[in-house]
Amino acid sequence: MGFVKKYWKRLLPAFICMLASLAFSLAIPRLLGEGIDTVLGSGERSRLIWLAVAVLVAGAVRGFSAFGYTYLTELVSQTTAYDIRNALYDKLQRLSFAFHDQAQTGELMSRATADVEATRMFLGRGLGGVLQISILSIGISYLLVSLNWTLALLTIPFLVVVGWRVVIISRRLRPIWLKIQQLMARLGTILEENLTGVRTVKAFAHEQQESKKFSAQATLLYDEHISATRQRALNIPIMMFAITIPIAVVLWYGGHQVIAGNLTIGGVTQFILYLGMMAMPVRNLGFLTNIFSRAVSAGQRIFEILDTESMVQEKPGAIELNGVKGEVHFTNVSFSYDSVAPILKNVSFNVQPGELVALVGGLGSGKSTIAHLIPRFYDVSSGGITIDGIDVRDVTLDSLRRNVGIVQQNTFLFSATIRDNIAYGTVNADMEHIVAVAKAAQLHDFIETLADGYETWVGERGVTLSGGQKQRLVIARTLLINPGILIMDDSTSSVDVETEHLMRQAMDKLIKGRTTFIITHRLSIIKNADLILVLKDGQVVERGRHSELIAANGLYQQIYESQLSITEGPSEAF
Numbered sequence: 001m002g003f004v005k006k007y008w009k010r011l012l013p014a015f016i017c018m019l020a021s022l023a024f025s026l027a028i029p030r031l032l033g034e035g036i037d038t039v040l041g042s043g044e045r046s047r048l049i050w051l052a053v054a055v056l057v058a059g060a061v062r063g064f065s066a067f068g069y070t071y072l073t074e075l076v077s078q079t080t081a082y083d084i085r086n087a088l089y090d091k092l093q094r095l096s097f098a099f100h101d102q103a104q105t106g107e108l109m110s111r112a113t114a115d116v117e118a119t120r121m122f123l124g125r126g127l128g129g130v131l132q133i134s135i136l137s138i139g140i141s142y143l144l145v146s147l148n149w150t151l152a153l154l155t156i157p158f159l160v161v162v163g164w165r166v167v168i169i170s171r172r173l174r175p176i177w178l179k180i181q182q183l184m185a186r187l188g189t190i191l192e193e194n195l196t197g198v199r200t201v202k203a204f205a206h207e208q209q210e211s212k213k214f215s216a217q218a219t220l221l222y223d224e225h226i227s228a229t230r231q232r233a234l235n236i237p238i239m240m241f242a243i244t245i246p247i248a249v250v251l252w253y254g255g256h257q258v259i260a261g262n263l264t265i266g267g268v269t270q271f272i273l274y275l276g277m278m279a280m281p282v283r284n285l286g287f288l289t290n291i292f293s294r295a296v297s298a299g300q301r302i303f304e305i306l307d308t309e310s311m312v313q314e315k316p317g318a319i320e321l322n323g324v325k326g327e328v329h330f331t332n333v334s335f336s337y338d339s340v341a342p343i344l345k346n347v348s349f350n351v352q353p354g355e356l357v358a359l360v361g362g363l364g365s366g367k368s369t370i371a372h373l374i375p376r377f378y379d380v381s382s383g384g385i386t387i388d389g390i391d392v393r394d395v396t397l398d399s400l401r402r403n404v405g406i407v408q409q410n411t412f413l414f415s416a417t418i419r420d421n422i423a424y425g426t427v428n429a430d431m432e433h434i435v436a437v438a439k440a441a442q443l444h445d446f447i448e449t450l451a452d453g454y455e456t457w458v459g460e461r462g463v464t465l466s467g468g469q470k471q472r473l474v475i476a477r478t479l480l481i482n483p484g485i486l487i488m489d490d491s492t493s494s495v496d497v498e499t500e501h502l503m504r505q506a507m508d509k510l511i512k513g514r515t516t517f518i519i520t521h522r523l524s525i526i527k528n529a530d531l532i533l534v535l536k537d538g539q540v541v542e543r544g545r546h547s548e549l550i551a552a553n554g555l556y557q558q559i560y561e562s563q564l565s566i567t568e569g570p571s572e573a574f
Contacts, residue, residue, distance in 0.1 A: 003080045003087075004123060014072035018132060021065035024058040026139050029273035031055050037266035069128070077124030081116055084302065088112050091305055096312040097377045098337070106189025111305060114184055115298035122295030129288045133281040140274045147267050151254055155246035155275065162242050166285050169235045173293035176228045181297055183221040190214050232290055239285055247275050312379050314397050321395040324403040324484030325388050326353040326515030328374065333383035335369060343369050344538045346383070351515055351531065358526035359519045360556060361535035367519045368409070370535075371487045374517070375404040387485070405483030409490040409519075411470045418447060419454040421473055425481040433480060441476040443469065486516045523560050532556065 004011070035051040092108060137159055144152035194201060194210055201210055250271045257263035328351040335344040344366045351357050359367040372378055373385060376392050385392050392400055405425075413421050422438060423429045434454065438444040446469060450456045458465065465473070478486070518526055526532060527546045534542035534549065534556045542554050549556035 003083050004076065007076045007079060010072055010076050014069050014076065014128075015131075017065045017068035017072065018128065019135070021062050021069055022132065022135055022139060024062040024065065025277065026136075026143065026274075027058050028055055028062075029270045029277070030143070031058065032273065033264075033266035033270035035266070036269055037264050073128045074124050077120050080123055081120035084116050084119060085112060088116065088302060088305055091308070094310060095308060096310045096379075097372065098311040099308060101337070104185075104189045106187070106192040107185040108305075109192065110181070110185035110188045111301050115181060115301050118181070118291075118294040118298035119302065122291050126288050126291035126295060129281075130292070133285065133288075136277065136281060140278060143274060144271065147270060148254075148257065148263050151250060151257065151263070151271060154249050154253060155271075158242050158246045159278065162239050162285065165235065165239060165242070166289050169231060170289045170293055172231055173228060173290060174296055176224060176231070177290075177294045178297035178300065180221065180224045180228065181294075181301060183217065183224060187214070187217050187221060190217055228290070232287075235285075235289070243275065243278055247272060250275065312376050312397070315393060318394060318396045319390075321387065321390065321399040321403055326355075326484050327351065327386075327388050328485065328515060329386045329389075330370070331384050331386075333373065333380050333385060335366075335373060335378065335381045337378075342381075342538055344373075347538070347540055348383075349531070349533060349540060349543065351517075353515055354513050355530040356511060356516045356518065356526075356528070358529040358532045359517060359535065360523065360526070360532060360559065365535040366538040367535055368489055369538075371406060371489050371517060371519060374485065374487065375401050375406060402481060403483050404485045404487065405478040405481055406487040407471070407475050407478045407489060411467075411474045413458050413465070413470055413473065415458065417452075417455050417457055418450075418473065421458055422454075422476045422480060424477055429480055434476075437476040437479040440479055441472040443472040443476055484514065486511065486514050487519075488516065489519045490521065534559075 031051050031054050035048055035055075038047050038051065089112065092112075141152070141156050141159070144155065190213060194214070201207060250268065254263060254268040254271055258265055258268055330347050330349050333344055333347045334342060336342045347366070347370065359370060361367050369378075373380055374387075374392070376397060379393070387395075387400075387403075414424065419431075419434060422434050426433075431454070435444060438447060438454075447453055447456070475488075518529070520526060523546075529546065532542075532544060532546060532549055533540050534554075536555060542549055542552065542556050544552070550560065
């Protein structure tokens, strides 16, 4: 409703149209009743004609009013759903890595699609339907009392019973629909994982097991749907029977009143027609209850996302980071993903502008974590990080990430052209600059061999390119934003030695004068680094140049010798 209220200018005429439609609907039984009494009483044919015309006019106005109400409410519901989708998508874009590390893609997709649609149905049909039934019930109750208050007292209580029944069913359905939406999200997650990893599934001939896993989850969803359907199916006949009881009472007691001369035949007819008008809304109560229960559950799931606070917040009044020289200081930096197991422990180092820094260590030593802390993908648990003497928490996230380019280990490409993928971070880049960075990444010659060149369409997640081609494209994308600080997280892991050599030659010119962090397992790449940081268990255990660390005969020297033994070992090992 918070999203809806800003469209009150559209809802107001919709509400007026609804009132007009209901008013003229309520007028028709009154006109018919008077027509019957006119024929049976005075036999005035001229008045009968006017009553017939009045019925036609009332029906026409009711139809136009219903059109206005339906169109305007649907317009508001679609617009509101549009706003919710955009708000949800925008929120997902702005949440930090910490949130996405825990979230499941299928779950988020379900909330952005099925749950938003459930709220839209409530706004388009449920909310208006509840208002219509409420106003109609009040209006009919007033008219029944005005016709014969004794007969009204005998019939109106049954309407109260129907309303009470709706509340009971709504409470029963709400947890069921919440579970249904959760199961749909899990089903979406299984489907998304299966489609993403379809090559792995086929490689291990695991199709049957995956089908069983999907079928088991689909069975749970089926059972919950049947449970909800059973509740609705039991509810509808109960409410329909409840509405027929007052009709029988009218026929019995109203007939006696007519015989006694306390009520006219037209009055009894009006009673029956008004009660009949309640039959359709009563039948819809089951549907509306279902919509309401789904909307409450869906809204709860949507606002779990919208109300989530990002672990990385931009400080009010944050400044723009411009003209970065590249001086980076880590001061007693500690970090933990879960506040239990520390990943980094009191890490401190200084990097001067233009220096090449290499991060070396085993798996889980904290190399990539350091790379992720510089552009604030995560916030430090304690300590501080400064760029050119400015704490990264004091600058805007956009300006920080424009000045810190990162080539991540896991490459990702969009379903777009090669040109669009390279220019992703610099939308208005001209072709000259795109070609220049492609050449620097040793990708230009390959692109020239393609029939459509830079306009070649890249398949989903870049499946039409090799691993090395994808990494070179991502390197070109990062270089195009011309960052003052460059981070390369094992970015040459998927290229052959010859391509790696060519890339290094081209990138040496671009790295010159730019502070660069390299994370790699290939120590041959970092022999000329200005500073090598050797990490173990989240701590910097050694630091210095290649020659200094080799002479120190420590962990770095052990890693270096182990790599030499692998690369120079006997071919029989393969």
